[in-house]
Amino acid sequence: MLILEKLASFDLENLTEISRSTGLISKVIEFTSNRTNMTNINETHQKLLKSSSLKLLRKLVNTEGKLGVILRQKISEHPFLLSNLAEILDDDGSSQELIELTAEIIRDIAMDANRREEIGKIRVIISRLMQTFLSRDAASSTDSDHFLREIVGQALAVLAIESANNCLIMLAEPEYLFIKELTFMIHGDRCRYVAASLLRSLCLHARPELNHSELKDISYILREVLEEIMDAEGAELEVLVGLSSQICNVIPEEFVRELQDGLIMERFVKKLVDALNANMMPTGYCPGIRRAIIEHAIYMMEYSPSYASYFNKCWMMETLLMVERTPSRAENYRFFLGDAGVMEHNIPISSLVARAKELMGHE
Template sequence: MLILNKLASFDLENCIEISRATGLISKIIEFTSSRTEMTNINEAQQTLLKGSSLELLRRFSSTKGEFGVILRQKISENLFLLNHLADILDDSGSSHELRELTSELLRNLAMEGNIKDEIGHIRVIISRLMHAFLSQDALSSTDSDQRLRMKSGQALAVLAMESANNCLVMLAEPGYVFIKELTVMIHGGRYRYIASSLLRNMCVHARSGLRNSDLNEISYILREVLKGITDAEGTELEVLIGLSSQICNVIPEDFAQELEHGQIKEGFIKRLVNALNSNMIPTAHCPGIRRVIVEHAIYMMEFNPAYASYFNNCQMMEALLTVERKPSRAENYRFLLGDAGLMKHSMPLSALVARAKELMGH
């Protein structure tokens, strides 16, 4: 396994050859089991074998491009893998390193989308990921604790995307007031963007499960989110605008009141238009930033048609026409790994642009 790991880290061609070897990936996955039939190795050696197997699977699952898609599909088709990963997370004796590798592997596999709900049906996986991300024990300042918390949160964020089932499972997990836990993180630094992504998906996919107290918690963070949009750039800006957009969609009265109360309505709209103009060329780090800005404008104008005049005054129509003239296939996906797009959006950006133009009277 150590030799295979070194070969895989050397170049992509080695990964291709390893994956083509008959039965090898299945054997590697077998080594992640806690119930191995090997009797000629002791417990310490078995832990090392499990760790090196997870490391190799993590490396395979993070491969970029078209071959990465094939590898993730090949790994996820194994009928026993998810149960092995659940056992690792559920075993109190598992090290931070094993849990971290498992969380990262789950995150990578969930990016393909076809296995996301299957992962969510194994409740212990989401339960243990939530415990690692939200538990007070995770507040330890050690590097290993922080890495585990980050990887667990990232896995949850990807599992929540485009999955109503997973969002509702997270919302119903006993022992946590999930929305409140996430809103507290918005005021912090290290995990605020993971929390923002999770909150956005809760608003999109678990609206029926949100209580009035949850909506109040979301309303309380609105000022902090709007302030963050003023300063953020790149991926962080995309995440925060995406969250703000959904807050506007779910509790539009509170959103409008915050804009009026803070006397920031014109400044905020101008910020959206400027961000749209400055991100006309999508990048691999934030392929969806134009999409979330247009969505936000739509939600605002659908709630209050008077916002259309403010967008017109800020030359939003000109920006929309530029988006229309310069579409990008990359914007059809939530993630880009190399030249491969993952998790395709159901609605094309062109349809959103058309709706925004309609609301602006074009």
């Protein structure tokens, strides 16, 4: 296993050979379970074998390009993979390293929509991921603890994307007030951008289930989110704008009041338009930033047509025409692993541009 792990890290040809080898991936997955048939090794070596197997699987599912797509599909379709990963998460004796490796594997295979739903049905996976993500002790936490929480949070965030079922499962977890926990993290936790991504998905997919107290918790972070948008760039800006747009969609009255009371309406609209102009060439680092900004503008103008005048003053129509003239295939995807886009959007950006232009024409 150690040799295979080193070979997998060396070049793509080795990864290709591993993917072609009959029965090899099945055997590696078998080693991740406590219930192997191997009786000739002691407990210490058993743990090392499990760790090496998980490291190899992590490398395989994190492979970039078209080969990565093939490997993730092949691995995620194995009938015992998810039960083995659930077993590791549910074992109180699992080390931090094993939990981290397991979360990375879950994060990467969950980029497939069908696999996301399958993972959600194994309730212990989401429950244990939430337990790790929300457990924090500022007095004793280390950099490795923060890194583990970041990885686990990323796994949860991917599981929540375009999955109402998984969002509802997270909200229903009895040990936590998940919305309150996430808003608390956005106030300054090192995992605040992961928390913002999760909260965006919950607002989008679980909106009818949010109670009065949860909506209040969301309203309490609105000013902070708006202020951070003013200074953010790149991927952080994409995440924050995505969250802000969903807050606008869920509690539009509070959103309008915050913009007006804070006297930042014109400045906020200008920031959105300036950011749209600054990101006319989408990158693999943040491919959805133009989409997020246009969606936000749509939510604002659908709630109050008067917003169209603010956008027109900032030359939004001209900017939309530029977006229309510079379509990018990259914007069809949420993430990139190398040159391979994963998690394709349902609505093309051209449709969003057309809707925004229609709303601005109704000023």
